[in-house]
Amino acid sequence: MSTKERILETSLLLFNEFGTESVTVRHIAERMHISHGNLCYHYPNKEALIIALYEQLVNQLNQKVTHYIGKEISIIDMQASLIFVISLFYKYKFLMQNFTNIMRIIPYIREHYIQICIQRKKEFQMIHNQLIHNNILIPEPYKGAYDALYIRVHMMGDFWIPFADIHLQGSDNEKIQQFVNQIFELYFPYFTNDTKLLFHNLNSNNSI
Amino acid sequence: MSTKERILETSLLLFNEFGTESVTVRHIAERMHISHGNLCYHYPNKEALIIALYEQLVNQLNQKVTHYIGKEISIIDMQASLIFVISLFYKYKFLMQNFTNIMRIIPYIREHYIQICIQRKKEFQMIHNQLIHNNILIPEPYKGAYDALYIRVHMMGDFWIPFADIHLQGSDNEKIQQFVNQIFELYFPYFTNDTKLLFHNLNSNNSI
DNA sequence: AATAATTTAGAACAAATGTACTAAAATAAA
């Protein structure tokens, strides 16, 4: 593995453990047993490291999204996709923990993230429409209901990790499972009766 | 107003505008046209300022909570109380924006906040029980349903401000209104039919 | 093998920041 790759790897490790504020380029270099001059040769500063890690995450997310495009989506798919996304978020935990700060400090990430969100919202609208069409979700009970639902889902996605870190116990995997359950609880009132039944059977199998 | 009070006031202003990381004791002193030596005479460092402001917020919250203790709570009360709390959170916006960081950096706040949350959870459980008893909420549909609901409400409360800041437009007041709506949407599936009707009438009056 | 390019270590410097200290000024108490 190249020095450049090792730098990112070590940065991710330290950022996740101690947060971006406490960790400096010198700490990272020290941990790797290289000089910080060397580190700055590859990445001029901490900001560059954060951006590089952010781009890693975004790339991995995009691969998954394009994978789903145009396909029919079931409840099982949704569940798998939720687990994939939240697991990835856990891998880049520090980004989620410091999200608002990073957004404020690094304009590139702020603008890029806002762009991504616009796109993500459209994708969700498409998925919702498809699920309504396939009788998995009920038609919109009032205008804007699914937009409001999406806000809740979106919030849960972005802030679950810092919340769980503070308030919940157990392993990361248990927290991921709880996250998936919570998202489904958000969707539950919008499930058709058939879906509710299906979902109920699914859950009673899983829980034992 | 004493210097000590003016310091807190100015700190709050600058923290809210630029975030706790960017603002230093020197900036605050400069803005107030006093020496930073003077500022450090009253509050030795930035951490002390953050703690003092945190305590201001907690005190104001506690006053409201004790106000409600032992009383019967209606939907209207809930709405009023939600608006009060979220408005207070908006006043101390910087605390909510940097929450996870502040929790990590300042042990006093971390431990104190965790204590508060235990208490807050119990209060909510009592309120839920009362609302079930008064036929406003349905009985728990499955074991842990209201605990899970409370997690969603809690998350929404703690992270609405950073979320709205990034993704929503409009004035703070509009965002506060949206917050209240979102919380009620979380509760809606647990309303009794009577409450749903009442809630519906309430909303159709408000919206015009 | 000789040369060029890349990578690395380490030093050096500037700026920012927290903290402590001193002496003057203002205020309160006697």
Place this chain on the structure above:
DNA sequence: TTTATTTTAGTACATTTGTTCTAAATTATT
């Protein structure tokens, strides 16, 4: 009015951090 206390301004110092630079070492190329 005198004395004590509190408040204020300003300075000074250590530490941290980002950033740049140089020269040595390593690797790749010819």
